[in-house]
Amino acid sequence: MKKPIKSPIRDLLKIAKQISSEKKIYPFNIGDPNKFDFDTPDYLKQALIDAVKGKAGHYSNSEGDDEIIEAILKRELRKNEAKISKDDILVTQGISEALFFLFASSIDSKKDEILIPEPSYPPYIGVSSFFGAKIKTYKLDEEKEWEPDIDSIRDSITKNTKFLVVINPNNPTGAVYHKTMLKEIADIAAEYKLTIISDEIYDELIFGNVSYVGMASIVRDNPLIVLNGFSKSYLIPGWRLGYMYFQNFDDYNLKETIFSLARARLSASTPIMKACAKAYSGPQDHIKEMNKKLKERAEFAFKRFNEIENISTVKPKGAFYIFPKVNLGKRWKTDEEFCIDLLRNTGIIFPYGSGFGSKYGKNHFRSIILPPIEIMNEAFDKLEAFMKRKV
């Protein structure tokens, strides 16, 4: 019998439900912009209405409809200089489904290790270990604005390392990596002949003083799997659509096994694929507006957290998260205990940092920076009073 997968992002919801009749809840846990003042752009809503009104009730190709595959190919060639063709793309029900396909297809539980950043988006820990992978982590260095620590990557590679995972822009830290950093990572992967998994779901959400570069343009010859999707930048997390692509992929067996799993689940949703085929070619104004709001909110959250006793943090440059450090003192034994106590007393839900990695996630918590400033201000006032309380 397998053990349940822990989710620091959703696990606290049970407590929130218990107290919701007596306390206002601040759901600062889930990275869903549509729960706040962001909404799906009109042209995409219209594209979905048109798809549903047309003939779209049928199953589609398992790998994805031609139209959306063409659109993804065009975008990835243009934005990231990807060295791929149509046959290298698989459309999935979000990156989440791609992760299940990937780890279910690839892991030999007797030996395989995956090397993930720490702190890390929790499914890289939970889903890969569910399929038997041994987790190794490399350090993201808080002292260096959460940049990957290259020595730590090198030190953690063994002969059993199967994948090296990069999440850029990063969840939970909000870091965006420089081209030189990505090049160093790609060089190590080439030296040890590792397959890189590059999660680029936040690639349009950049508001710090840094340019985004996709891994496909950096990696030369070694295998690369890029994961991306429409949830965040196109404001449709509930539509569930994403994709993965394979660059320099000689491991035909792995790719074929993944495509065979996709065939076993028949297809992604046809109307959603038809609508999302229009995502990249429609007006992209919502992305600019979103980054403007996120920049203001990142600056506000950064300032407020740093003003609060026993909390300090680095300013995010992309995605929509911030990952503050908390000095637990003698008041709490763990960051999980801190987050539960905070929730019971203030109604604020922050996922606990050790759920993002037990070493470098420890003594932290994650917050989203999606809520309007008035709502963040209200919650952070409560947090401030809670931190000042004498116990």
Ligand SMILES: Cc1ncc(COP(=O)(O)O)c(C=O)c1O
């Ligand atoms: C880094 C990262 N990858 C993947 C996902 C999941 O994306 P999807 O909605 O495409 O399943 C998230 C969602 O928060 C994420 O933060």
